[in-house]
Amino acid sequence: MSEILLQIDGREVKTREGATILEAAQSAGIDIPTLCHHEKLEPYGACRICTVEVETRGRTNFVAACLYPVEENLVVRTRSEKIDKIRKVLVEWLLAHAPESRVLQNLAQEYRVKEARFEKEPSFCILCGLCVRYCAEVKKKNAIGFAERGVRREVIFIPEIASKECWKCQECFSLCPTEAVQATFLLTEALCNYPGSRFRVHGSTVRQCQPRNLEP
Ligand code: SF4
Ligand code: FES
Numbered sequence: 001m002s003e004i005l006l007q008i009d010g011r012e013v014k015t016r017e018g019a020t021i022l023e024a025a026q027s028a029g030i031d032i033p034t035l036c037h038h039e040k041l042e043p044y045g046a047c048r049i050c051t052v053e054v055e056t057r058g059r060t061n062f063v064a065a066c067l068y069p070v071e072e073n074l075v076v077r078t079r080s081e082k083i084d085k086i087r088k089v090l091v092e093w094l095l096a097h098a099p100e101s102r103v104l105q106n107l108a109q110e111y112r113v114k115e116a117r118f119e120k121e122p123s124f125c126i127l128c129g130l131c132v133r134y135c136a137e138v139k140k141k142n143a144i145g146f147a148e149r150g151v152r153r154e155v156i157f158i159p160e161i162a163s164k165e166c167w168k169c170q171e172c173f174s175l176c177p178t179e180a181v182q183a184t185f186l187l188t189e190a191l192c193n194y195p196g197s198r199f200r201v202h203g204s205t206v207r208q209c210q211p212r213n214l215e216p
Contacts, residue, residue: 006074021065021076022050032078033087033107035094035177036128037066041137044129047094049107051086053077062086087111098124098178124180125155131172131181141165144172144181155181157188 002017008025015024020043025032035047043066050065055075062083065076077083088111095104096118104126107113127146132155135144143161146153157166166185173182 004070004072006070006072006076008076009078015070017070019070021052021054021063021068021070021074024070025065025076025078030078032065033110034066035103035126036130038130038134038175041130041133043067044133047090047126047128049087049090051083051090053080053083084111088113092117094126097121097126098180100124101126101178103177123154124178124183126178126180127153127155128177130175130177131155134172134175139165139169139171141169143169155184157185159188162188 003014004017004019004024005012005014006024007013008021008028008030011028011030013024013028013030015027019027022032022034022037032050032052034050036044037050045064045067048064051062052065052068053076054061054063054068055077056071065078087107091104091107091111091113095101095108095113095116098104099116099120101124129146131144132146136142141161142158143165144155144157147156148154162185170185173179173185176182
């Protein structure tokens, strides 16, 4: 595989063909913030916090570093006034979902978010998909998934699979930037463990369903 030479923040960086800008930056010790990226998972491009500026063939564009493949002589800027503005608005919006998230609070400090401009949302999940994708791609269990679409989209555990797989695993817990997955699991477990329970948890919502048991 041939090598690609590009410029990131004024530094020459050599990387392999097919790498993403994020991979190239990381290999050179250049920090780009991420929320939905995980090195073991396929790129997803949901959060856009990794937005960087690229200059190619005389044009400047804003792209997601975790998705964009490197090109020979590509010029990349990982910080600029415009990039910081984009990241700041994203953090403000995400904080409306999960104001207690330490990860988001650190980003808020970095990008000087002073007040919450967006209306609070009744969910701690920022839909980064890390838990869902990790369970599907790495564990190959699909014990957790997304339900609904648009603003109603949320993460749910599938009780039939979770009851067999999740108790010993829980590897997705440490990936979640907001601890929403832990909360959803605990609620699912508590409600479905209750003898004769007719409830199932969908994110922050509890709905009636067939009795199910989560075994310890
Ligand atoms: S529960 Fe956590 S890890 Fe899963 S999609 Fe929501 S924020 Fe991401
Ligand atoms: S880390 Fe690139 S879009 Fe989320």
